Amino acid sequence: MDERQETSGAEMVVQGLLREGADVVFGHPGGAILPVYDALHGAPIHHYLMRHEQGAAHAADGFARASGRVGVCMSTSGPGATNLITGLANAHMDSVGIVALTGQVGIGLLGTDAFQEADILGMTMPVVKHSYLVRRAADLPRALHEAFHIAGTGRPGPVLVDLPKSVANERAQAIWPEGTPRLRGYNPDPPAPAARDLERAVAALEGARRPLLMVGGGAAKAGAQAEVLALAETLGCPVICTLMGLGVLPGDHPAHLGMMGMHGTPVANLATTQTDLLIGLGVRFDDRVTGALPHFAPNAKILHIEMDPAEIGKIVAPHVALVGDVRRVLQILLPLLVGRDVRHPWLPEVDSSLGGGFGYPRERFTDGRISGPDTVDAVHRATHGRAVVVTDVGQHQMWAAQHYPFSRIGQFITSGGLGTMGFGLPAAIGAQVARPGETVVCLTGDGSFQMTLQELAVVRSYNLPLKIFVFNNGYLGMVRQWQEMFYEERYSYSEIWSPDFCKLAEAYEIPSVRVERSEELEGTVQRAVETSGPVLVDVRQVTRENCWPIVPAGKALHEMMVPPHS
Amino acid sequence: MRHTLAALVENHFGVLARVSGLFARRGFNIESLAVGPTEDPSVARMTIIIDGDDRMRDQMVRQMQKLVDALDVRALHAESMVSRELALIKVRANAHNRSQIMQVVDVFRGQVIDVSKESLIIELVGDEAKVGALLEVLGEFEILEVARTGVLALARGSEVMVAPGVEAQAPTA
Secondary structure: OOOOOEHHHHHHHHHHHOOOOOOOEEEOOOHHHHHHHHHHHOOOEEEOOOHHHHHHHHHHHHHHHHOOOEEEEEEEOHHHHHOEEEEEEEHOOOOOOOEEEEEHHHHHHOOOOOOOOOOHHHHHHHOOOOOEEEEOOHHHHHHHHHHHHHEEEEEEEEEEEEEEEEHHHHHHHOOOOOOOEEEEEOOOOOOOOOHHHHHHHHHHHOOOOEEEEEOOHHHOOOOHHHHHHHHHHHHOOEEEEEEHHOOOOOOOOOOOEEOOOOOOHHHHHHHHHHHEEEEEOOOOOOHHHEHHHOOOOOOOEEEEEEEEHOOOOOOOOOOEEEOOHHHHHHHHEEEEEEOOOOOOOOOOOOOOHHOOOOOOOOOOOOOEEEOOOHHHHHHHOOOOOOOOOEOOOOHHHHHHHHHHHHHOOOOOOOOOOOOOOOOOHHHHHHHHHHOOOEEEEEEHHHHHHHHHHHHHHHHHOOOOOOOOEEEOOOOOOHHHHHHHHOOOOOOOOOOOOOOOHHHHHHHHHOHHHHHHHHHHHHHHHHEEEEEEEEEEEEEOOOOOOOOOOOOOOOOEHHHHHHHOOO | OOEEEEEEEEEOOHHHHHHHHHHHOOOEEEEEEEEEEEEOOOOOEEEEEEEEHHHHHHHHHHHHHOOOOOEEEEOOOHHHEEEEEEEEEEOOOOOOOHHHHHHHHHHHOEEEEEEEEEEEEEEEEOOOHHHHHHHHHHOOEEEEEEEEEOEEEEOOOOOOOOOOOOOOOOOOO
């Protein structure tokens, strides 16, 4: 390129995206980002026009989780940017690498309360991994290159790039950085664990009689499926997964005791109280996972393998900590276990009142009404266990986590840390874009769905073959369940009226079907999954069903409640 | 328990907001925070005093280390560091008590750097205890205004904090 050739900041954005391999963008235009949209016109970038910026952020998030790449969303300044915040917070909590590009008022107007001005850099600081306000077009190439690097490496997370309109219009010489950025304040590859710590880890494994593997989202992000399996087989011990760890170990693996935590299996939760060495693999000991902290793993030493040093000792003080990517650390640790006395098979003892403790107890209905778990079962069978499952937040989310045995990383896409109702549909759009040939199902609730259902327009206009199942029980189900159990059945604003979802789908020109009887469930779900394009299934369910087991908030994991008749 | 944290950070606009926000949203109270440029104009140094237990201190060091703008963050140990603070104190003073105040200032090895008919300004450099002690004594007179820099600290001896020798990142703000 001629050294004196200058390009606009907006053109640099498009070139930068293409250089990063980011040819998919979810966004919504507006005044301050118009120069970038002008540059996008005719560019070889697939831009998906979302109907709300929150949808753009969630779609980028779903795209990132389904593809393993950095997702990109784009919005204008002011309200466009503030609408992204929920999506950024969601990605931040679940460590998902996305780059959010926001328009901003021109440099000369910054700080003047100009039209559609918002201090998005300041507002998003607590929910981003890093952020940039680009003040000169000449800085853009490096800022973009660094943004993608930071978002996608180490413990991934969202990075915001705020671009004033005047900078997008400014012409400058673009000098493109080559290779991996070297940032003096950011090293995504921590040094290998010290030999002394590795020795202590091996000694702990030798000394344990009831070791337990607790697998989290960090193991999934690291792609550590083979290594976790190898460790489980070496130790011969049981394995439990957090919500974010589901899929790392095949759901039907004999060592897999299921999900742990608030809605985990009795046997998985009791394993934590009986183990003498809890091996946390890429976990952050969220309160939904540990239950009451003073009673968490009361008899255990903790071996914490985790890539983020700030997670070490944040909630639980470990006996030994190995900092690093789970896969890499296990690749170092596993050879050290050869010939060592570390194989200690055991199984937790489960009180007979918990009915064996394997699997998730459910309520049973013989009157033809449809239950949530039965719906998940039907979707599981119809998709042969191979679908990418995207959920919203609430009871249906927990039922999906419990009853759809996932077998691979990235198969289950759900809002874990932030618990964002409205995540489901736009995230499923992102996942379907990332995996065009695969069956992507969106499991949502009548409450969650109504938070972002405007994105049905995106499903239609791009003909994305999503299978949307609305778990429609007339309530904000999880809220209702808590009110029944913990608020003496005062159902304060949890009953929810909904429109006719089939008519709504019709308005969006999306085929739909309603199912109300359990004998019709299997066939209806099967036909929906076999439909070639998008389809919405309004699954009318038992109105007052509960999700079991449940560990009440603030209680210990062994204090789980199961249905009275199980 | 009081802890002294030292941090080398990118000398960008906005870094202070990132650091102070980090403390605020985790509910950790900053007692004092002093920031200024270093011998390398692209690097600023922060000295932060917090009150909390050791675990809280370690957690804050690690959370700060996660900031892309933070180049080196450490907790300094009270027994192996020197710390100083500069205080400017304006005291009401007249012909009757001026010399009495100046005697006190002498004992503390402070300086009187401004004298007017009705007041004087004292400059004092010392650790927090010394500044506190002078303020207590001056309480017998009438203190009109106090400005303090917050504590600055360096580790004694050969322990040195140096920004990693790679180029600065793109400006973030």
